[in-house]
Amino acid sequence: MIAEQGVQALAVEPLARRMGITKGSFYWHFSSREALLQRALNRWEEHDSRNLNNALGEISNPRDRLVSFFRRVGKEKLTHEVYSELCAAAGHAQVEPVLERVAQRRMTHLSAAFEELGLDPVAARYQARLTYSVYLGFLQLQRQNQTPSLSSEEFDAYIEHVINTLIPG
Amino acid sequence: MIAEQGVQALAVEPLARRMGITKGSFYWHFSSREALLQRALNRWEEHDSRNLNNALGEISNPRDRLVSFFRRVGKEKLTHEVYSELCAAAGHAQVEPVLERVAQRRMTHLSAAFEELGLDPVAARYQARLTYSVYLGFLQLQRQNQTPSLSSEEFDAYIEHVINTLIPG
DNA sequence: CCATTACCATACGCTGGAGTATGGTAAACG
DNA sequence: CGTTTACCATACTCCAGCGTATGGTAATGG
Numbered sequence: 468m469i470a471e472q473g474v475q476a477l478a479v480e481p482l483a484r485r486m487g488i489t490k491g492s493f494y495w496h497f498s499s500r501e502a503l504l505q506r507a508l509n510r511w512e513e514h515d516s517r518n519l520n521n522a523l524g525e526i527s528n529p530r531d532r533l534v535s536f537f538r539r540v541g542k543e544k545l546t547h548e549v550y551s552e553l554c555a556a557a558g559h560a561q562v563e564p565v566l567e568r569v570a571q572r573r574m575t576h577l578s579a580a581f582e583e584l585g586l587d588p589v590a591a592r593y594q595a596r597l598t599y600s601v602y603l604g605f606l607q608l609q610r611q612n613q614t615p616s617l618s619s620e621e622f623d624a625y626i627e628h629v630i631n632t633l634i635p636g
Numbered sequence: 637m638i639a640e641q642g643v644q645a646l647a648v649e650p651l652a653r654r655m656g657i658t659k660g661s662f663y664w665h666f667s668s669r670e671a672l673l674q675r676a677l678n679r680w681e682e683h684d685s686r687n688l689n690n691a692l693g694e695i696s697n698p699r700d701r702l703v704s705f706f707r708r709v710g711k712e713k714l715t716h717e718v719y720s721e722l723c724a725a726a727g728h729a730q731v732e733p734v735l736e737r738v739a740q741r742r743m744t745h746l747s748a749a750f751e752e753l754g755l756d757p758v759a760a761r762y763q764a765r766l767t768y769s770v771y772l773g774f775l776q777l778q779r780q781n782q783t784p785s786l787s788s789e790e791f792d793a794y795i796e797h798v799i800n801t802l803i804p805g
Numbered sequence: 806c807c808a809t810t811a812c813c814a815t816a817c818g819c820t821g822g823a824g825t826a827t828g829g830t831a832a833a834c835g
Numbered sequence: 836c837g838t839t840t841a842c843c844a845t846a847c848t849c850c851a852g853c854g855t856a857t858g859g860t861a862a863t864g865g
Contacts, residue, residue, distance in 0.1 A: 604769025
């Protein structure tokens with residue numbers, strides 16, 4: 468429901484309707500709507516954290532790791548949709564810390580890869596932030612239907628362009 | 637109110653309270669909350685459109701124009717805050733078309749500047765989208781308090797880095 | 806001078822979501 | 836075999852925002 472309509476759409480009564488149960492039942496499993504959201508957020512963050520290590524941790528060549536970071540945008544659709552909606556809900560007290568940790572983790576990964584490619588630590592940090600900004604901006608454009616379809620050759624060409632611009636070597 | 641708390645915070649009763657009037661009075665001036673939001677959106681879009689032409693249209697040197705685009709992120713705080721919140725409300729039926737037009741206008745400007753710098757039309761379009769993504773991603777990071785303060789020297793250094801990476805020549 | 810117009814307040818009804826109180830049922834268990 | 840436990844429904848209350856009905860007042864104009 469977060470992926471479809473955003474954080475605020477994760478509400479007790481709509482959820483219950485959708486599941487064919489009632490509120491009474493829901494409140495046996497969760498103490499409040501806040502608790503439900505917290506569980507959902509924790510679940511997603513864990514999944515995302517594992518994903519980061521599994522998918523990118525294995526690739527030893529730093530350039531391939533970075534390239535894979537961009538190519539991944541096209542896959543794992545659900546997770547990206549959730550993240551996109553979470554970004555839209557920045558400012559929400561429960562969402563904010565999640566976003567902070569996730570962005571931090573990911574940028575640290577990027578920064579390490581850029582350092583391995585020979586950039587000095589400061590430049591690597593800047594480049595990581597820049598790269599992550601591109602990713603965030605892409606998600607935003609996607610929410611506005613301003614990106615070519617993910618499976619078109621224009622999309623692939625654009626990704627090529629981004630890779631060539633941002634990844635040295 | 638949009639800049640402070642987002643589109644959904646622009647509500648009739650809170651607005652009336654804040655102005656020290658009542659709902660009854662509000663509904664004499666506006667037919668509905670929707671109408672108010674529409675007027676606010678139109679107003680902002682017009683202001684932004686004029687701004688684009690005034691600030692960037694005058695600069696003849698395309699590189700300076702691009703550099704000024706980035707430097708502007710630090711200024712015009714209110715407008716950027718509004719835009720940032722509008723982006724968060726993408727998916728909203730009234731907000732969506734505004735976002736689409738604004739992004740289109742701005743990217744067209746960027747694309748033209750890159751063409752003037754010698755890029756072929758396709759590369760210029762890609763580079764414009766990339767550049768605009770960086771801007772959107774920056775706004776997002778700002779919403780998450782993940783950027784250095786706008787008036788620090790680290791911020792200036794980062795902007796330098798971005799300019800050097802994205803603007804040819 | 807009376808009536809219309811512009812502007813604002815009071816007081817209502819409606820809706821949707823949060824949370825609670827209470828009772829029902831089926832399975833497991835002592 | 837009765838009772839506890841897990842799970843679910845019904846039926847409320849509470850609250851905040853949207854919109855409306857209606858009446859008051861001050862200024863303006865025929």
